Amino acid sequence: MPPRAEVLQGTLDLLVLKTLETMGPMHGFGIAQRIQQVSEDVLRLNQGTLYPALLRLEQRGWISSRWGISENNRNAKFYSLTRTGRRQLRDEAAGWNQMAAVINRVLKASS
Amino acid sequence: MIESVRTLVVRFLALFRRRQLEGDLDAELRSHLEMAVERNLAQGLDREQACRQALLDFGGVEQTRQIYRERLGLPFLDTLLQDLRFALRMLRKSPGFTSVALLTLALGIGANTAIFSAINAVLLRPLPFPNAHRLVFVWATDSQRGITEDVSSYPNFEDWKAQSKTLDRLAAFTTRSATLSNGEEAELVPAVQGTPGIFELLGVSPELGRTFREEESEPGSSHVLILSDAFWKQRFAGRTDVIGQTLRVNEEAYTIVGVMPSGFRISRERPEQVYAPLARDPDRGHGFLMVLGRLRPSVSIRQAQTEMSTIARRVEEAYPNGNRGVGVHIVPLVDAMAGDVKTGMMIFLGVVSLVLLIACTNVANLMLARGASRMKEIAVRAALGAERQRILRQLLTETTVLALAGGAAGLLASNWISRALVESLKQFDVPRLADTHTDAAVLVFTFAVSLFTGIFFGAVFAFSVGSPKLAEALHQSGHQAAGGARGRRLRSGLVVAETAMALVLLASAGVLLKSILVMRRTAPGFYTENRLAIEFWLPPKRFSSDSRRIQFFKLALARAEAVHGVHAAALIADLPLGGGSDSLSFHIAGKPDPAPGKPFQSLFNVASSGYFATMGIPIHAGREFSDHDSADTTPAVIINEAARRRFWPGEIPLGKQISLGANLLTVVGVVGDTRQTSLGVPPRPEIFLNYMQSSPEWSWLVMVARSEGDPAAISAALKSAAQQVDPNVPVTRILPLDDVLALSLAQPQLWAALLAVFASLAVILAAVGLYGVVAYLVAQRTHEMGIRMALGATRIDVFSLVVGQGLGLTFGGTLVGIPCALGAARLLVHLVPSVRAGDPLTLTGVSALLLSIAFAASYIPARRATRVDPIVALRYE
Numbered sequence: 001m002p003p004r005a006e007v008l009q010g011t012l013d014l015l016v017l018k019t020l021e022t023m024g025p026m027h028g029f030g031i032a033q034r035i036q037q038v039s040e041d042v043l044r045l046n047q048g049t050l051y052p053a054l055l056r057l058e059q060r061g062w063i064s065s066r067w068g069i070s071e072n073n074r075n076a077k078f079y080s081l082t083r084t085g086r087r088q089l090r091d092e093a094a095g096w097n098q099m100a101a102v103i104n105r106v107l108k109a110s111s
Numbered sequence: 112m113i114e115s116v117r118t119l120v121v122r123f124l125a126l127f128r129r130r131q132l133e134g135d136l137d138a139e140l141r142s143h144l145e146m147a148v149e150r151n152l153a154q155g156l157d158r159e160q161a162c163r164q165a166l167l168d169f170g171g172v173e174q175t176r177q178i179y180r181e182r183l184g185l186p187f188l189d190t191l192l193q194d195l196r197f198a199l200r201m202l203r204k205s206p207g208f209t210s211v212a213l214l215t216l217a218l219g220i221g222a223n224t225a226i227f228s229a230i231n232a233v234l235l236r237p238l239p240f241p242n243a244h245r246l247v248f249v250w251a252t253d254s255q256r257g258i259t260e261d262v263s264s265y266p267n268f269e270d271w272k273a274q275s276k277t278l279d280r281l282a283a284f285t286t287r288s289a290t291l292s293n294g295e296e297a298e299l300v301p302a303v304q305g306t307p308g309i310f311e312l313l314g315v316s317p318e319l320g321r322t323f324r325e326e327e328s329e330p331g332s333s334h335v336l337i338l339s340d341a342f343w344k345q346r347f348a349g350r351t352d353v354i355g356q357t358l359r360v361n362e363e364a365y366t367i368v369g370v371m372p373s374g375f376r377i378s379r380e381r382p383e384q385v386y387a388p389l390a391r392d393p394d395r396g397h398g399f400l401m402v403l404g405r406l407r408p409s410v411s412i413r414q415a416q417t418e419m420s421t422i423a424r425r426v427e428e429a430y431p432n433g434n435r436g437v438g439v440h441i442v443p444l445v446d447a448m449a450g451d452v453k454t455g456m457m458i459f460l461g462v463v464s465l466v467l468l469i470a471c472t473n474v475a476n477l478m479l480a481r482g483a484s485r486m487k488e489i490a491v492r493a494a495l496g497a498e499r500q501r502i503l504r505q506l507l508t509e510t511t512v513l514a515l516a517g518g519a520a521g522l523l524a525s526n527w528i529s530r531a532l533v534e535s536l537k538q539f540d541v542p543r544l545a546d547t548h549t550d551a552a553v554l555v556f557t558f559a560v561s562l563f564t565g566i567f568f569g570a571v572f573a574f575s576v577g578s579p580k581l582a583e584a585l586h587q588s589g590h591q592a593a594g595g596a597r598g599r600r601l602r603s604g605l606v607v608a609e610t611a612m613a614l615v616l617l618a619s620a621g622v623l624l625k626s627i628l629v630m631r632r633t634a635p636g637f638y639t640e641n642r643l644a645i646e647f648w649l650p651p652k653r654f655s656s657d658s659r660r661i662q663f664f665k666l667a668l669a670r671a672e673a674v675h676g677v678h679a680a681a682l683i684a685d686l687p688l689g690g691g692s693d694s695l696s697f698h699i700a701g702k703p704d705p706a707p708g709k710p711f712q713s714l715f716n717v718a719s720s721g722y723f724a725t726m727g728i729p730i731h732a733g734r735e736f737s738d739h740d741s742a743d744t745t746p747a748v749i750i751n752e753a754a755r756r757r758f759w760p761g762e763i764p765l766g767k768q769i770s771l772g773a774n775l776l777t778v779v780g781v782v783g784d785t786r787q788t789s790l791g792v793p794p795r796p797e798i799f800l801n802y803m804q805s806s807p808e809w810s811w812l813v814m815v816a817r818s819e820g821d822p823a824a825i826s827a828a829l830k831s832a833a834q835q836v837d838p839n840v841p842v843t844r845i846l847p848l849d850d851v852l853a854l855s856l857a858q859p860q861l862w863a864a865l866l867a868v869f870a871s872l873a874v875i876l877a878a879v880g881l882y883g884v885v886a887y888l889v890a891q892r893t894h895e896m897g898i899r900m901a902l903g904a905t906r907i908d909v910f911s912l913v914v915g916q917g918l919g920l921t922f923g924g925t926l927v928g929i930p931c932a933l934g935a936a937r938l939l940v941h942l943v944p945s946v947r948a949g950d951p952l953t954l955t956g957v958s959a960l961l962l963s964i965a966f967a968a969s970y971i972p973a974r975r976a977t978r979v980d981p982i983v984a985l986r987y988e
Contacts, residue, residue, distance in 0.1 A: 027143075027146075032143075046170035046171075048171050049175070049178075051136065052175065052178045052179050059122060059182075061117055074142050076146070077138075077139045
């Protein structure tokens, strides 16, 4: 099992947006679960940090929220991607990919 | 960008539903944890482990909440709101303190706002002309007579206009009275005669018709007239076909060519009704013009002044005869329009700022006294981890809230104060004062003053509280906590300052009142009871010949004396206390002039026979004019006592001759002095000519009549009697001589009354401040008093200890205040010229008054101190 990594500063937003895009409306616990699942438990997410991030995204108008009933009949707040959020995800993902490619190239060149 | 604005808005809105949003978060977190526990249970953990694991995964519920909360609203505004809520709660908790503080601040700020709104209306708001800040008033100066604001002659104006490069345009005007007649009745209206370019200089186009053409000022051209909007509406009901109509002005036909828009005004005295072109007057020695100019773009007043001074010197060298010592003094038009009032208003702005300072000091003192109990609260908060900065911010918020509320109340108060102010100044016709109202500038001023006030006394308070020494404050009882040496010294200092400021105001009011008392006691030199004055204006064209004038005088007097109830009637050109008399040069036969080329100077007046008897002015020697003096007999003059002392000291003046112009006049009588300008100005030498002999063409004429009883009863009859003689002579004013006397005291009395009101306000505030401090000191020293009394001190000892403290502070304030009051009194000369600054009696009087008020203010707490029961006091703590 590879060592667990902290979520990089600033990448949590991207992860949340991507998760909501793939999975549709989800509650906070679900989002946390999903991120950990997809990262095959490599990422160690402090679940608490998710909520300020969700608030920030909502304040920027990238996601919206409303109360609903979860799969096992609990009250939960569901988050979903807005139109601007979708656009933002596209931009950020592109930026990330570009950055990752550049870093990869640099790493390869120096090895 | 849009996003960050959006975020800001969302966060701002969140401030108002905090509780709901935070509740939301709690519910959300709860549901999260429950789901986590459920999942852990499903994975086979037991209940306790499941919970532990869920919390572990979550990582710090409280931190999350904290971060979330900070992110939710705007932390800065949040604390502010919190502070505000806290401040309001504190203020509500002590309604007594809050209402006293509010009232004090409302009075202090309200007085400032009221004076400022008047200043704003008269001095600050731009004049209703385009680019009004570039308009200037060009005064002539006369270094020989020491006059800095003098009228100019036409040739000088022409030279200035031709040579100035810093002033874009120059125009001149003079204010006149014009007689308008319609054949039946004559009416006198204020008029302005201006050079043709004057409207263009001011940048105002007529509402109707046109302005003057250049050639219309030349002699012999057709007479044209422009009307003011008010006159047009009143006389012609605003009809547009008024252009081209004719109006008879001073007995001649004038064609109306234009109407100026409403609000247009040139004269700073009474608003003018008509405008006529000003004809050229070639006499360089005849000063009668007021000159306006417009600064060229990017030229400063100073540059214009420099250039115009050079030009004036050139003109003086070219025409030394009539122009010796004539210079130029340029001031902004807005200042010239305000005139003397400006100084008065500035003095009162100073007065009300002193009142506000006293109010601030007072509130600071009140807060300090309350600080004792607050101290403990602050210490507790500091103990619980509040930062010093945070506590200071809280205190400042509290004082600022208080001051802003006080400011709002002050704004309301200022409405009443300024209405009363405008009403009481109405009789002095201050330009634009009637426009006083609350506009943006006044609001900004009030807000700024309130903010400053809040920060000022907040800072004083915070300074005295200092950094609370935790342990000490918590140990000590509430009473003693704020009793540190620093707090006590500061409080005493504040009381001393307050008393000093109150003394300055009180002493100023005192010297003003004193000078009015002196004036009231001054005999004007004539009787006013049962006497009436009727002012006429003799249209010069109609009465240019001696015979016509004399004819009118004789008929008018005869008719007046025939009116039932009239004992005697006579004529005079310048009524005493009227302010205006003409100073003329003359020679005395057989006496050399005081200096070569500088003849004797005296006031000259014109009287008819019986004038001195009618007025009750005593004849000291010789006789008064009689019906035997006529155009055919030797020209006679009568002199007053001051003239006898000045011109014929130790001689008998009767039979002596003087020459005035081409006339040789013989002194036939000496009469008692009257006050010519005002009661505060000593009588000056005055020489009376006779109306029935060849006299100068004086246009103003006053008939005085002595009646049986109330003079008001005969006024209508007298007026119609005069108008039966000649309907073209307008009556300008009728008033009892009692009113003339009252009028001459009106302005000084008004200033004194205003100052007295503010001074009493200051004294009341200072007394409240002193009471607060002494009462507080007594409360603080209860323990000590108990010990003293237990050790044998009598009640009188304790009483004098407390009162001595109050009196000591006040005495300190008096010592500081007296030199300041002496300085301030020097400024008061601008309000009432006869004020004497260093009046020891007044200063002693007001100091004694302040000390007795201080005694009264300390009396109540001192009585309380003597009632201390030693046993109770010693058990105290």
